[in-house]
Amino acid sequence: DTAVSQTPKYLVTQMGNDKSIKCEQNLGHDTMYWYKQDSKKFLKIMFSYNNKELIINETVPNRFSPKSPDKAHLNLHINSLELGDSAVYFCASSGRGGAFEKLFFGSGTQLSVL
Amino acid sequence: AQSVTQLDSHVSVSEGTPVLLRCNYSSSYSPSLFWYVQHPNKGLQLLLKYTSAATLVKGINGFEAEFKKSETSFHLTKPSAHMSDAAEYFCVVRNYNNNDMRFGAGTRLTVKP
Numbered sequence: 458d459t460a461v462s463q464t465p466k467y468l469v470t471q472m473g474n475d476k477s478i479k480c481e482q483n484l485g486h487d488t489m490y491w492y493k494q495d496s497k498k499f500l501k502i503m504f505s506y507n508n509k510e511l512i513i514n515e516t517v518p519n520r521f522s523p524k525s526p527d528k529a530h531l532n533l534h535i536n537s538l539e540l541g542d543s544a545v546y547f548c549a550s551s552g553r554g555g556a557f558e559k560l561f562f563g564s565g566t567q568l569s570v571l
Numbered sequence: 572a573q574s575v576t577q578l579d580s581h582v583s584v585s586e587g588t589p590v591l592l593r594c595n596y597s598s599s600y601s602p603s604l605f606w607y608v609q610h611p612n613k614g615l616q617l618l619l620k621y622t623s624a625a626t627l628v629k630g631i632n633g634f635e636a637e638f639k640k641s642e643t644s645f646h647l648t649k650p651s652a653h654m655s656d657a658a659e660y661f662c663v664v665r666n667y668n669n670n671d672m673r674f675g676a677g678t679r680l681t682v683k684p
Contacts, residue, residue, distance in 0.1 A: 488670040498609070498659050500674040513671055547615070551670055559605060560663075560672055562615045 460484050463548045463563035470538055471571055478533045478566045480548030488512075489531035490560070491523060492547040500547070506531050535568075543570045573598045573664040575645075577675035585683045590634075590649040592678045594662035597643065603665040604645045605672075606636055610658045618660075621645060632656070657682045 463480040470476055482489060490513075491503040504523040505513035511523070520536040535542060548563040578593040596602055606618040619630025626638040636647045645662060662675040 490672065492674070498677050498679070500615075500661060500677070502671070502673065505671060507670065549672075551672065559617050559620055560607070560615070564614045 461548055461550055461561045461563040463546075463566055465566060466564065467567050467569075469569045469571065472538055472540060474538050475534070475536045476538060476568070477535070478546055478548075478568075480531050480533070480563055482529055482548075482550040482561065484550055484552065484561060485529075486550040486552040486561070487528060488551050489525065489528070490549045490551075491531065491533050492549060494545040494547060494565070496544070504531075504533075538568075538570045540570050543568055573600075573602060573666050573671065573673055575604075575662045575664045575673060575675040577660075577662050577678050579678050580676065581679045581681070583681040583683060584652045586654055587651050590647070590652045590656065590680065592647040592660050592662075592680065594645045594647065594675060595643050596645055596662075596664050598664055598666075600667060603667065604636075604638065605663040605665070606630065606634070606645075606647050607661045607663060607674075608658050609661065609677075615661070618647070652680075652682045654682050654684065656680060 461482045488507045490505045494500050503517050506525045509525045522534045525531045545565045545567050547565050549560040551560050574597045576595045604621045607615045609615050619628045621628045621638045629635045634649045660678045
């Protein structure tokens with residue numbers, strides 16, 4: 458069973474389009490994240506939700522809008538895609554205490570904007 | 572705010588020689604610190620974590636890290652590098668209050684035969 462699953466794995470699209478990436482975790486964690494990894498491998502947090510509530514919102518263009526319908530899901534919608542949005546986007550979740558104090562990552566979504 | 576600084580963007584070692592990947596942290600609280608590894612075209616995997624128990628933490632694949640509060644450091648070491656260790660390594664600090672997990676810029680480890 459995949460703990461954190463995100464879809465799609467690859468996303469190729471034209472500039473100006475709107476796209477969504479979905480993420481689901483079956484670990485019962487309260488906190489979910491979106492990270493962006495650029496071509497230089499730098500991982501930067503974009504958003505974090507705790508029990509469906511937005512708690513971290515970094516300096517990200519408002520074309521990016523996260524949505525958490527329940528604490529097991531955190532989707533990322535991107536409007537008016539730009540070339541600079543090309544990156545790998547990782548979803549992650551974490552719990553609290555003991556063995557849960559770590560991030561569980563999805564396998565990533567490679568977004569290519571042409 | 573918590574942050575980590577990885578002091579080297581690239582480290583190159585020969586197979587069989589020791590590995591040292593450096594990380595300094597900044598935190599208002601007693602931090603939780605982690606090292607993650609990312610192999611080429613793969614996802615991220617936890618190597619080890621420090622959460623205020625023993626200051627010397629042992630992880631997978633022979634890696635370990637020592638938490639030094641006086642130096643605000645959490646350097647990752649391995650006595651003998653293996654070719655399969657070639658990867659990108661990330662130091663991470665966690666904010667206990669809101670579970671904010673901040674990554675360092677990463678250190679690429681190259682292992683030469």
